[in-house]
Amino acid sequence: MFSRRRFLKTLGLAMAGAMAAPAYAIGIEPFRLRVQRHHLTPPRWPKDLKLRAALISDPHVCDPWMNLDRVRFIVEQTNALKPDIVLMLGDYVAGHRWQRKPIPSQAWADIFGGFAAPLGTHAVLGNHDWWDDQRAQVTGTGLPLAGRALERAGISVYQNRSVRLAKDGKPFWLAGLDDQIALLPNRKARRTNWQGRDDLSGTLDQVSDDAPVLLMAHEPGIIRKIPDRVSLTLSGHTHGGQINCFGYKPVSGTVLGRNQNYGHIVYADGTRLTNHLGLAADPKHLIISGGLGCSIIPVRFGVPPEITLVHLGETAPTA
Numbered sequence: 369m370f371s372r373r374r375f376l377k378t379l380g381l382a383m384a385g386a387m388a389a390p391a392y393a394i395g396i397e398p399f400r401l402r403v404q405r406h407h408l409t410p411p412r413w414p415k416d417l418k419l420r421a422a423l424i425s426d427p428h429v430c431d432p433w434m435n436l437d438r439v440r441f442i443v444e445q446t447n448a449l450k451p452d453i454v455l456m457l458g459d460y461v462a463g464h465r466w467q468r469k470p471i472p473s474q475a476w477a478d479i480f481g482g483f484a485a486p487l488g489t490h491a492v493l494g495n496h497d498w499w500d501d502q503r504a505q506v507t508g509t510g511l512p513l514a515g516r517a518l519e520r521a522g523i524s525v526y527q528n529r530s531v532r533l534a535k536d537g538k539p540f541w542l543a544g545l546d547d548q549i550a551l552l553p554n555r556k557a558r559r560t561n562w563q564g565r566d567d568l569s570g571t572l573d574q575v576s577d578d579a580p581v582l583l584m585a586h587e588p589g590i591i592r593k594i595p596d597r598v599s600l601t602l603s604g605h606t607h608g609g610q611i612n613c614f615g616y617k618p619v620s621g622t623v624l625g626r627n628q629n630y631g632h633i634v635y636a637d638g639t640r641l642t643n644h645l646g647l648a649a650d651p652k653h654l655i656i657s658g659g660l661g662c663s664i665i666p667v668r669f670g671v672p673p674e675i676t677l678v679h680l681g682e683t684a685p686t687a
Contacts, residue, residue, distance in 0.1 A: 400672040401445065401660075406632050407684040410653040413580045413599040415681055417538045421582075422451035422485070423676035425604030426494065428661030429476040430462035431469055439479045442660060446483060446675050452535055453487035456480070456523065457604035458494025458547065458586035460514045463663050473517035481521030487533055489523045490542060491515075494586040494605065496663070498550035498565070506557050508565075526584060528567040530574035539579040543571050543598075548587045568593055589624060591635045591654045600680070601654045606630060608658035612670030630656050630671070 409415055424446065427434050446454065460476065483489040493515050498504055501512035515525045524531075526544025533542055546565035553560055568590065575581055580599040588603035608630035624633070636651035657676040662668060 425457035426659030430467035456491035463496035477517035608671035
C-alpha cells in the first residue's frame with residue numbers, strides 16, 4: 369500500500385531534485401574549471417615537432433559569472449600548465465544581459481596580458497566581439513573595441529593573417545581568421561544580410577613554404593572549407609552546446625550538428641574525400657574547445673568550463 373506519508377516524501381524528493389538541477393546549472397557548474405587535454409599528431413604535422421598549446425575560448429567576461437578575479441584565476445591556472453603558446457579563440461565580451469554591471473574591455477584584456485608562454489599569446493575575434501561594438505557594426509571594418517584592448521595589452525590579434533613561428537628550431541605557421549558572422553543586418557550600413565569578415569584563401573596565401581599550419585577560427589563550421597594544407601583547425605563558439613543533460617543536447621551551436629560541437633573531431637564529408645588532383649585526401653582535424661563562459665543565459669550543465677590543452681606530436685600517457 370502506497371501510504372500518504374510515503375507519497376508526500378516521494379513528491380518532496382522529486383521537487384527537490386527538480387530544483388537542484390537548475391540551481392547547479394546556474395550557481396555551480398559555470399564556476400567550475402577543468403583542464404581538457406587532447407593528444408594528437410594530425411596530418412602534415414611532423415612527429416618530432418612537439419607543441420603544447422593552451423586554448424582560451426569564450427570567456428564572455430561579466431560580473432558575477434566571469435568577473436576579473438575569475439579571469440585572473442584562469443590566467444594563473446593556464447600559466448601553471450606551462451604551455452608553449454596560448455591561443456585565444458574569441459568572444460571575450462559578455463553577449464548577454466544577465467550581469468550586474470559591464471566590465472571595461474581594457475580591465476580584462478590587461479589581465480589576459482599576463483599569460484606567460486615562450487611563443488606568446490595570439491588571438492582571434494568572435495561574433496560577440498564584433499556585435500558588441502556599434503561603430504564596427506556600422507563601418508564594417510577595422511578592429512572592434514575588444515581587439516583594440518587585447519592589442520594594448522600586448523596580445524597579437526589576427527584578422528586574416530598568417531605568421532611563421534618555430535619551436536625548437538622547427539617551423540610552423542599560425543593562421544587566424546576574422547569572424548565568419550561578424551556583421552549583423554544594419555539599416556545605417558545599408559546591409560540587409562549577415563556578413564563575415566573572414567578570408568580563408570587570403571589568409572592561407574600568406575603561407576610561403578611547406579611548414580605545417582595551425583588555423584584559429586572562432587566558428588568551427590569553416591572546417592567544411594578547410595584545404596588539406598591545414599594540419600589542424602582550432603575553434604570555440606559552441607561552448608560544447610553549453611547543456612548536455614545525460615546525452616540530451618538541445619543546442620547545436622554549429623552547422624556540423626549536435627554530436628559534432630565539442631572536442632576532437634575528424635571531419636570527412638563524403639563529397640570531399642578527393643583533392644583537385646583526384647587523389648585521396650586526408651580527413652580534416654578540428655578541435656572545438658568547450659570554452660569558459662556562458663552565452664545568451666548564464667547556464668552550464670554537463671559541460672563545465674575548461675582550459676583546453678592540445679599536445680601536438682604527443683601520444684596520451686597510458687594509465
